[in-house]
Amino acid sequence: xxxxxxxxxxxxxxxxxxxxxxxxxxxxxxxxxxxxxxxxxxxxxxxxxxxxxxxxxxxxxxxxxxxxxxxxxxxxxxxxxxxxxxxxxxxxxxxxxxxxxxxxxxxxxxxxxxxxxxxxxxxxxxxxxxxxxxxxxxxxxxxxxxxxxxxxxxxxxxxxxxxxxxxxxxxxxxxxxxxxxxxxxxxxxxxxxxxxxxxxxxxxxxxxxxxxxxxxxxxxxxxxxxxxxxxxxxxxxxxxxxxxxxxxxxxxxxxxxxxxxxxxxxxxxxxxxxxxxxxxxxxxxxxxxxxxxxxxxxxxxxxxxxxxxxxxxxxxxxxxxxxxxxxxxxxxxxxxxxxxxxxxxxxxxxxxxxxxxxxxxxxxxxxxxxxxxxxxxxxxxxxxxxxxxxxxxxxxxxxxxxxxxxxxxxxxx
Amino acid sequence: xxxxxxxxxxxxxxxxxxxxxxxxxxxxxxxxxxxxxxxxxxxxxxxxxxxxxxxxxxxxxxxxxxxxxxxxxxxxxxxxxxxxxxxxxxxxxxxxxxxxxxxxxxxxxxxxxxxxxxxxxxxxxxxxxxxxxxxxxxxxxxxxxxxxxxxxxxxxxxxxxxxxxxxxxxxxxxxxxxxxxxxxxxxxxxxxxxxxxxxxxxxxxxxxxxxxxxxxxxxxxxxxxxxxxxxxxxxxxxxxxxxxxxxxxxxxxxxxxxxxxxxxxxxxxxxxxxxxxxxxxxxxxxxxxxxxxxxxxxxxxxxxxxxxxxxxxxxxxxxxxxxxxxxxxxxxxxxxxxxxxxxxxxxxxxxxxxxxxxxxxxxxxxxxxxxxxxxxxxxxxxxxxxxxxxxxxxxxxxxxxxxxxxxxxxxxx
Numbered sequence: 001x002x003x004x005x006x007x008x009x010x011x012x013x014x015x016x017x018x019x020x021x022x023x024x025x026x027x028x029x030x031x032x033x034x035x036x037x038x039x040x041x042x043x044x045x046x047x048x049x050x051x052x053x054x055x056x057x058x059x060x061x062x063x064x065x066x067x068x069x070x071x072x073x074x075x076x077x078x079x080x081x082x083x084x085x086x087x088x089x090x091x092x093x094x095x096x097x098x099x100x101x102x103x104x105x106x107x108x109x110x111x112x113x114x115x116x117x118x119x120x121x122x123x124x125x126x127x128x129x130x131x132x133x134x135x136x137x138x139x140x141x142x143x144x145x146x147x148x149x150x151x152x153x154x155x156x157x158x159x160x161x162x163x164x165x166x167x168x169x170x171x172x173x174x175x176x177x178x179x180x181x182x183x184x185x186x187x188x189x190x191x192x193x194x195x196x197x198x199x200x201x202x203x204x205x206x207x208x209x210x211x212x213x214x215x216x217x218x219x220x221x222x223x224x225x226x227x228x229x230x231x232x233x234x235x236x237x238x239x240x241x242x243x244x245x246x247x248x249x250x251x252x253x254x255x256x257x258x259x260x261x262x263x264x265x266x267x268x269x270x271x272x273x274x275x276x277x278x279x280x281x282x283x284x285x286x287x288x289x290x291x292x293x294x295x296x297x298x299x300x301x302x303x304x305x306x307x308x309x310x311x312x313x314x315x316x317x318x319x320x321x322x323x324x325x326x327x328x329x330x331x332x333x334x335x336x337x338x339x340x341x342x343x344x345x346x347x348x349x350x351x352x353x354x355x356x357x358x359x360x361x362x363x364x365x366x367x368x369x370x371x372x373x374x375x376x377x378x379x380x381x382x383x384x385x386x387x388x389x390x391x392x393x394x395x396x397x398x399x400x401x402x403x404x405x406x407x408x409x410x411x412x413x
Numbered sequence: 414x415x416x417x418x419x420x421x422x423x424x425x426x427x428x429x430x431x432x433x434x435x436x437x438x439x440x441x442x443x444x445x446x447x448x449x450x451x452x453x454x455x456x457x458x459x460x461x462x463x464x465x466x467x468x469x470x471x472x473x474x475x476x477x478x479x480x481x482x483x484x485x486x487x488x489x490x491x492x493x494x495x496x497x498x499x500x501x502x503x504x505x506x507x508x509x510x511x512x513x514x515x516x517x518x519x520x521x522x523x524x525x526x527x528x529x530x531x532x533x534x535x536x537x538x539x540x541x542x543x544x545x546x547x548x549x550x551x552x553x554x555x556x557x558x559x560x561x562x563x564x565x566x567x568x569x570x571x572x573x574x575x576x577x578x579x580x581x582x583x584x585x586x587x588x589x590x591x592x593x594x595x596x597x598x599x600x601x602x603x604x605x606x607x608x609x610x611x612x613x614x615x616x617x618x619x620x621x622x623x624x625x626x627x628x629x630x631x632x633x634x635x636x637x638x639x640x641x642x643x644x645x646x647x648x649x650x651x652x653x654x655x656x657x658x659x660x661x662x663x664x665x666x667x668x669x670x671x672x673x674x675x676x677x678x679x680x681x682x683x684x685x686x687x688x689x690x691x692x693x694x695x696x697x698x699x700x701x702x703x704x705x706x707x708x709x710x711x712x713x714x715x716x717x718x719x720x721x722x723x724x725x726x727x728x729x730x731x732x733x734x735x736x737x738x739x740x741x742x743x744x745x746x747x748x749x750x751x752x753x754x755x756x757x758x759x760x761x762x763x764x765x766x767x768x769x770x771x772x773x774x775x776x777x778x779x780x781x782x783x784x785x786x787x788x789x790x791x792x793x794x795x796x797x798x799x800x801x802x803x804x805x806x807x808x809x810x811x812x813x814x815x816x817x818x819x820x821x822x823x824x825x826x
Contacts, residue, residue: 014743018766097788103777105787112799113769191623195799210604214624216800237822244824330427352817353431356526364516364820373825374518374816375510386525386608386813387629388801400799403787404765407777409650411657412786 002186005174006193009114009139012171016137017111021088023168024135031162032080035127038158039073045154046123053147061251066121066148076127076155083131086377089395090137093404104406109399111137113195116187118143118209120201123151129200130159130173132380136398139172141194143187145201146179153177188213200381203308218388218397220381223253223336224308225366228325228351230342231262235269237363238341239276245339245365247280251310253382254337254369258305259316260325263289266318270294282312289318305332322347326354333357335384337366358384358391415599418587419606422527422552425584429550430524434501436581437548444575445493448540451571452486458567459536466560474664479534479561489540489568496544499790502808503550506817517819522812524550526608529600531556531622533614536564542613543572543586545793549811552585554607556600558614559592566590601626613794616721631801631810633794636666636749637721638779641738641764643755644675648682650776651754652689658752658778660693664723666795667750667782671718672729673738676702679731683707690727699729718745735760739767746770748797750779771797771804 035042046068053063089109096106115138119125126142133140144152152175160170176187188197191214198218199209209217227245229238245256261269266289274294277284284290285300297316304315305328319325329338339361340351348362359369369392371379376394383389389397448455459481466476502522509519528551532538539555546553557565565588573583589596601610604627611631612622622630640658642651658669674682679702687707690697697703698713710729717728718741732738742751752774753764761775772782782805784792789807796802802810 014767014769017769099786099788103781108765211627216629216798218800234822240822241824248825348819352521354427356427356430357815359816359818361818362820364818364823365825367825368516368818368823369816373512375512385629387631390813391816400803402770403772403782403804405772405774405777405781406761407775409647409653410777410781411654412661412778412780 001178002176002183002190005141005176006114006190008171009141009174010193012139012169013111013113015169016134016139016172017113019137019168021090023166024088024137025084027163027166027168028080028084028131028134030166031127031131031159032077032084034158034162035073035077035080035155038154039070042073042151042154042158043068043070045150048150049123049148058147062121062147066123066151068123068151072124076124079128080131083135083378086135086395088135089399094401101410102408103410106404106406107401108404109396110402112398112400114139114141114193115398116141116143116190116194116197116215118184118187118197118199118201118205120145120205121147123148123155125200126152126155127159129380132378132395132398134172136395138398139174141174141176141187143176143184144179149177149179185212188215191215198381218381218383218393219385220393221253221336221384222308222334223255223382223384224257224306224332224334225254225337225339226258226260226329226333227256227339227341227366228260228319228322228329229262229265229269230322230340230344230347231264232343232347233265233341234343235265235272238269239273241339241341241363241365242273243276243280245367246277246282246314247312248365248367250312252367253308254366255310256339256366257307257309257314258332259314260319260328261316262325263318263320266290266293270316277314280312282314284314284316286316287318290316308334322350326351330354330356336382337361337369339364339366358382414591415589415596415603418554418589419527419603421584422554422587423606425552425582426524426526428582429547429552429585432550432581434503436579437501437550438497440576440579440581441493441497441544441547443579444540444544444572445490445497447571447575448486448490448493448568451567452483455486455564455567455571456481456483458563461563462536462561471560475534475560479536479564481536481564485537489537492541493544496548496791499548499808501548502812507814514823515821516823519817519819520814521817522809523815525811525813527552527554527606528811529554529556529603529607529610529628531597531600531610531612531614531618533558533618534560536561536568538613539565539568540572542793545791545808545811547585549808551811552587554587554589554600556589556597557592562590562592598625601628604628611794631794631796631806632798634666634749634797635721635747636668636795636797637670637719637745637747638667638750638752639671639673639742639746640669640752640754640779641673641732641735641742642675642678642682643735643753643757643760644677645756645760646678646754647756648678648685651682652686654752654754654776654778655686656689656693658780659690659695659727660725661778661780663725665780666721667779668723669752669779670720670722670727671745672727673732673741674703674729675738676731676733679703679706683729694725696726697729698726700731702731703729721747735763739764743767743769749795750774750782752777752779771795
């Protein structure tokens with residue numbers, strides 16, 4: 001089965017690579033319209049998944065991610081229309097120069113080819129990932145979780161029908177209907193047909209893909225993000241940023257999980273901050289100096305420094321210097337997003353230079369690490385690896401380049 | 414042992430990341446000078462490897478790659494001086510823009526971190542790979558073949574001594590002294606410490622790395638490169654380009670391995686071309702139409718179409734159309750370098766658009782796919798994968814980016 005899916009994707013690839021922007025945008029709008037039209041079918045399929053999830057004792061949080069509503073289908077549809085409105089990156093000549101021998105050497109942006117996506121329960125990823133891959137001329141093969149199988153099947157069928165209506169090969173999107181672990185592992189070895197594999201989900205899924213895949217992987221997202229409050233910080237600004245980064249949305253990878261406070265400002269900052277966090281039900285894990293100042297804080301263990309809570313919890317450590325803060329962050333972070341709150345120019349610049357992460361901030365919330373906030377108009381995830389793309393991935397992350405060379409008989413001597 | 418090497422590389426990483434260009438260039442020139450000074454030691458060590466190679470019955474070609482001479486050490490030294498003269502890509506801000514909320518978001522070019530390189534017999538790769546990684550602020554861990562162990566050890570020791578003289582951590586370059594296959598496989602799993610792994614060598618080595626590595630890999634080089642002679646081609650130009658691409662150097666990945674000829678020009682081209690290739694001892698594997706025209710040609714098998722000969726051999730096939738040529742190339746090529754010889758505008762443009770390869774040429778030899786020929790002043794290999802970098806890899810291929818964000822208290826709403 002996987003072989004056939006791979007072959008079909010490879011057959012679709014040259015067709016998709018040369019589609020005009022107008023054709024792609026028209027098809028995206030057709031899919032967007034059809035998702036609204038087929039809303040009843042999709043909601044009915046989703047109901048089956050939600051019912052099974054409830055029976056299996058799925059958590060409230062997961063059930064919420066799984067459940068579709070007319071509003072959520074509306075948002076999926078709207079997302080595709082927004083993609084249609086974005087500039088098409090494919091075909092852009094990003095550089096072109098004449099060499100001394102007269103060869104004209106250019107670089108052109110082209111699709112990656114076939115993109116594989118392995119994801120967990122959220123059915124909105126299905127339409128979303130299709131839209132991003134299709135806009136960039138890629139064929140996509142999706143492998144969703146078993147919890148959302150009926151929803152995903154309904155959405156994929158709807159999209160394939162829309163594409164056929166537009167005289168575009170429906171194999172632009174294919175769906176692996178077998179949700180077993182064995183099939184997932186075989187999918188990760190399909191390097192003959194798949195150019196890149198993107199896992200979207202929890203740390204377990206991502207690690208499994210990194211370990212097992214023979215296809216190049218773009219590793220996305222775990223975030224143990226830190227904020228360091230320097231001795232020179234505006235403490236009111238610091239408190240506002242920390243509260244925002246920790247509590248504006250706790251289950252996301254760019255939320256703040258750990259706070260470092262210069263010991264010279266701990267007395268002024270921590271009691272005020274503790275009250276703000278307490279109001280928002282945030283549990284503090286602190287070192288000895290922190291628990292001395294905040295009675296309701298619990299003592300942090302070594303494990304806390306490396307923990308991505310994704311919950312109303314934060315670790316707080318006092319440090320003696322910027323050096324100690326930078327060392328601590330480079331040791332425990334997941335290379336995602338890190339911030340310093342400071343009014344010192346030299347400390348700001350050293351933090352930006354020396355902290356190793358996809359995004360480093362001065363005096364702003366880590367929550368901004370996001371494709372939309374960065375102005376990309378779309379996002380396929382946040383890369384925490386260094387190869388290919390780092391940080392929020394917009395449409396460009398789904399492209400590669402090709403050298404095009406115009407000669408008039410040049411040979412090498 | 415590997416753990417210790419990995420830890421040392423990680424310790425060296427923040428130091429190397431923030432070295433100034435002047436310090437790096439000074440150290441490169443020091444290494445270049447010391448390689449010449451330690452020439453006797455290096456040649457003596459190489460003599461041990463060459464002697465062992467001869468006793469083990471190593472082929473002439475491999476012995477030639479293994480052997481060092483004063484001239485070759487001079488070239489290694491000269492290469493490092495050239496790197497010192499190149500612009501430093503690290504620290505460049507490639508984009509910076511103000512978002513509507515006042516955040517100033519920039520992208521800065523930074524080192525990858527720790528680069529692993531697995532290579533075969535050529536000891537010159539040792540100095541070369543060090544120079545490229547060092548110039549770009551990366552720590553490098555080298556794993557060379559057992560055939561060159563004494564040469565590599567001598568070169569690495571020389572480089573480490575030079576770095577110490579310059580007060581730079583010698584762990585900028587580390588060498589895995591154990592050449593066993595088990596250690597090689599463990600090295601490929603060192604993702605905790607190594608950010609990217611680059612194999613340099615034959616197809617077997619590259620495939621082994623792709624299959625076994627949990628570190629992101631940059632796949633380099635096999636090249637089954639085609640030239641298609643269109644019916645509208647200038648046949649004199651075609652013959653000159655084919656002879657150049659096939660015979661100027663046969664053992665390289667950008668050499669032409671397969672020729673496609675439009676049937677309307679086969680009578681005019683092939684007999685002339687056969688004579689030119691015969692003079693250069695090139696064996697032709699052709700289809701029936703080719704063997705009819707060239708008596709000394711042998712019949713090609715299916716296997717020939719996919720073969721990278723790396724020798725004085727070429728496969729030749731006649732085709733009825735540009736479409737057939739493009740289909741054939743996209744089926745059998747290794748996504749390296751492909752050329753069309755044509756005088757038709759529409760055929761040139763379609764070939765550039767529709768052939769899927771790192772480099773596509775109109776009216777020029779495939780032999781130009783090379784970092785120096787493309788004007789990069791250096792080359793670490795030629796990537797045939799689509800992720801991160803495609804085609805000749807210069808210094809930029811050893812860098813990644815980091816978002817730097819300047820705020821004044823922004824929080825996300």
